[in-house]
Amino acid sequence: MSLVVVGSVAYDGVETPHGKVDRMLGGACTYISLAASYFTHVKIVAVVGDDFEQKDRDLLAARDIDLAGMESVPGGKTFFWAGVYSPDMNDRTTLQTDLNVFADFAPKLPDHYRDLPYLLLGNIQPALQGSVRRQMTKPRFIGGDTMNYWINDFRGELLETIAHWNVLLINDGEARLLSGEHNLSKAAKKIRQMGPQVVIIKRGEYGAMLFHEHGHFAVPGYLLDTVFDPTGAGDCFAGGFMGYLAEQGVDPNSGKADPKVLGRAVVYGSVMGSFCCERFGVDRFRDLTRKDIDKRFEEFRSFTSF
Numbered sequence: 170m171s172l173v174v175v176g177s178v179a180y181d182g183v184e185t186p187h188g189k190v191d192r193m194l195g196g197a198c199t200y201i202s203l204a205a206s207y208f209t210h211v212k213i214v215a216v217v218g219d220d221f222e223q224k225d226r227d228l229l230a231a232r233d234i235d236l237a238g239m240e241s242v243p244g245g246k247t248f249f250w251a252g253v254y255s256p257d258m259n260d261r262t263t264l265q266t267d268l269n270v271f272a273d274f275a276p277k278l279p280d281h282y283r284d285l286p287y288l289l290l291g292n293i294q295p296a297l298q299g300s301v302r303r304q305m306t307k308p309r310f311i312g313g314d315t316m317n318y319w320i321n322d323f324r325g326e327l328l329e330t331i332a333h334w335n336v337l338l339i340n341d342g343e344a345r346l347l348s349g350e351h352n353l354s355k356a357a358k359k360i361r362q363m364g365p366q367v368v369i370i371k372r373g374e375y376g377a378m379l380f381h382e383h384g385h386f387a388v389p390g391y392l393l394d395t396v397f398d399p400t401g402a403g404d405c406f407a408g409g410f411m412g413y414l415a416e417q418g419v420d421p422n423s424g425k426a427d428p429k430v431l432g433r434a435v436v437y438g439s440v441m442g443s444f445c446c447e448r449f450g451v452d453r454f455r456d457l458t459r460k461d462i463d464k465r466f467e468e469f470r471s472f473t474s475f
Contacts, residue, residue: 170415171210173282174202174408175301176291177271178215178239182251183449185258187397193450194225196248197291197314200401203454204408204441205289206232207462209415212285214238214276214301218245218269228451237279245270258399259373278304287415289407290334292316295326302333309420312336312411314404320346332364335421338407340371353378354385366421367431369410369438371403379435386432388473391443391465398449402442409441410434433466440465 179196183189198215205211212235219241229236248271251264276297286309290298298313311334319327320343327347331337337360341353347363348356357368357380368380374396376389413434419426440462447453 170287170418171212171285172205172287172289172411172415173212173214173238173278173285173305174198174205174289174291175214175276175298176201176293176404177248177274178213178217178221179248179250179271181400181450182249182265183398183400184253185396185398185449186254186256187395188449190398190449192249193452194228195250195401195450197401197404199229199451200404200445201289201291201408201411202229202234203232203451204405204445205412205415206234206408207441207457207459208409208412208437209287211235211412212238212279212282214278214282216240216242216270216274218242218247220245221247228455232454238277238282240277242270247271252400254399258396276301276304286310286420287411288312289411290314291404291407292319295319295323295330299326299330299333302330309422310335310411310414312338312407314338314407315343315347317343317346328363334365336367336369336410337365338369338371338403338410340373340403344368344370354380357385367426369435371406373399373402377406377435377439379431381426381428381431383428386428386435388432388435388439388469391439391469393443393446396446399446400450402445405445406438406442408438410438413437436466436469437462440469 176198177196181195246269249267290313292314344356348359350356370378374390379386
């Protein structure tokens with residue numbers, strides 16, 4: 170089953186306690202797509218400038234990611250972000266944001282994307298997320314992400330948009346802001362009343378929580394000896410989660426999604442997020458294999474079994 174991913178393809182400049190990289194491939198769409206590509210066929214919708222390097226295009230193509238929906242703007246520059254992480258890497262400070270061609274991003278789906286069953290909407294303006302959904306003819310499962318800015322300043326658009334989603338993936342601070350509830354169980358219940366049947370609350374190094382009609386499921390974070398760069402880890406979680414659901418052919422429209430499948434998808438999401446942190450940017454995906462992924466999935470199974 171194929172997954173359409175919409176969001177940013179970018180270049181990042183990142184500094185962590187383990188080093189500094191001035192320019193590397195990044196963007197939510199990039200991380201999501203690479204993670205999901207280990208489970209299913211991925212087709213992306215994004216925009217880049219003509220400074221987008223062939224080696225980065227080749228990396229995506231090497232994972233069999235369909236680039237037909239990645240628009241290249243002649244004379245334009247690709248979205249650029251730079252930031253520095255705190256010593257414990259739980260916080261980061263943005264140093265530079267140049268939207269460039271992303272400022273005028275108006276997602277347009279190629280015709281052969283429109284009837285595909287799975288859609289994951291990265292962190293872009295809610296109105297654009299809604300526009301993409303309406304371009305799909307018969308989506309089976311829709312997931313999406315958002316952030317504080319959209320929650321605060323575009324709340325009406327956001328509520329209209331997420332009302333049509335199957336799953337919302339957000340962090341704990343965003344869940345509290347969106348719901349007005351500090352308790353995460355109450356927050357998830359309130360968000361589910363807004364439309365999404367499934368809510369995933371990401372908690373960084375502390376893991377993730379899944380809420381659905383049958384209850385909830387929680388998984389801890391994977392303990393790495395060294396976290397080199399957490400950039401993109403949340404997006405890789407989303408890619409692993411949705412990629413696994415697509416691989417399993419989950420269809421909530423023909424019945425209730427199996428909680429066990431949803432739980433395994435959360436674990437695979439956590440696995441992909443952990444691999445992302447092992448090197449700077451997308452470098453871990455240059456030699457990562459499905460065998461590596463399944464081995465770490467089994468590690469999760471062993472250390473959460475009692």
